[in-house]
Amino acid sequence: MATIYTHKSSNVTKTWLLVGVFLAVVIGIGYFFSVYYGNPGILTIAIIFSVVMNITSFWYSDKIALSMARAVPATVERYPELNRIVENLSITAGLPKPRVYIIPDMAPNAFATGRNAKHAAVAVTEGLLSMLDRAELEGVIAHELAHIGNKDILLQSMVAVLVGFIAILADMFTHSMLFGGGDRDNDSKAGNVLMIVGIVFIILSPIIATLIQLAISRKREYLADASGALLTRYPEGLASALRKISSYSHPMAHASNATAHMYISNPFGAKAKQGLSGLFMTHPPVEKRLLALAEMGQ
DSSP, X not given: OOXXXXXXXXXXXXXXXXHHHXXXXXXXXXXXXXXXXXXXHHHHHHHHHHHHHHHHHHHHHHHXXXXXXXXXXXXXXXXXHHHHHHHHHHHHHTOOOOEEEEEOOSSOOEEEEESSGGGXXXXXXXXXXXXXXXHHHHHHHHHHHHHHHTTOHHHHXXXXXXXXXXXXXXXXXXXXXXXXXXXXXXXHXXXXXXXXXXXXXXXXXXXXXXXXXXXXXXXXXXXXXXXXXXXXXXXXXXXXXXXXXXXOOSOOTTOOTTTGGGBSSOTTOGGGGSGGGGGGOSSOOHHHHHHHHHHHHO
């Protein structure tokens, strides 16, 4: 039977797998470019780039994610209640208090980030603070602390950075195909094959990025809900918070596909869950999360 400990071990394995996949993808792109442009030096650059980006995503993914969200430090002087809740729940969970940040956005949401518990951060939006009461806010903070305790944060933070760079690489490749032109001495048939491979990559890269996010996101949300509810011993608080958060229809001002999986709820608003787009949501349906919390309450 899977336990919280096997989940933590699985996250470590998935992190290394993600690093390996990113290395392979970037090196593959570098090889393609080197052949397409007849320049072997491009492959060397791709290898160096992939190694540097993996190191960067490990050490600085939290800073990058916080910067993308426009988060600023939530000082004790200005946000005493928020800091008190984070500190008290951290003590209960046996975790060091994470850094606390505020996102200047009226859409209610929150996320945790960092490479480990000692270097973790929790960010909440201004809208979340204004919409939730204390019990509901405790439920959300407990959920985010559960991500830290379950070792989700390194994996989800690295995904945010690496998926973002895959999107950038795909965009660069699109422009090079449209405006660059490959090695004119290449055999025309080989050139056509390379062109087809490039087009396939352009189409599939965002889909692959989404599938990576889906593979790590939905299951961990259920586990964080359960762990957070056990931490507060009040599942109804988190359930009530999820109802309010999910009912907010407007997207976050700086919502990004690269970081969407990090938030406690879909940052693109309630309307984004409609139609076929709901199949690719990085979060499980709120109704199922509420049902699981209700069963815990019983």
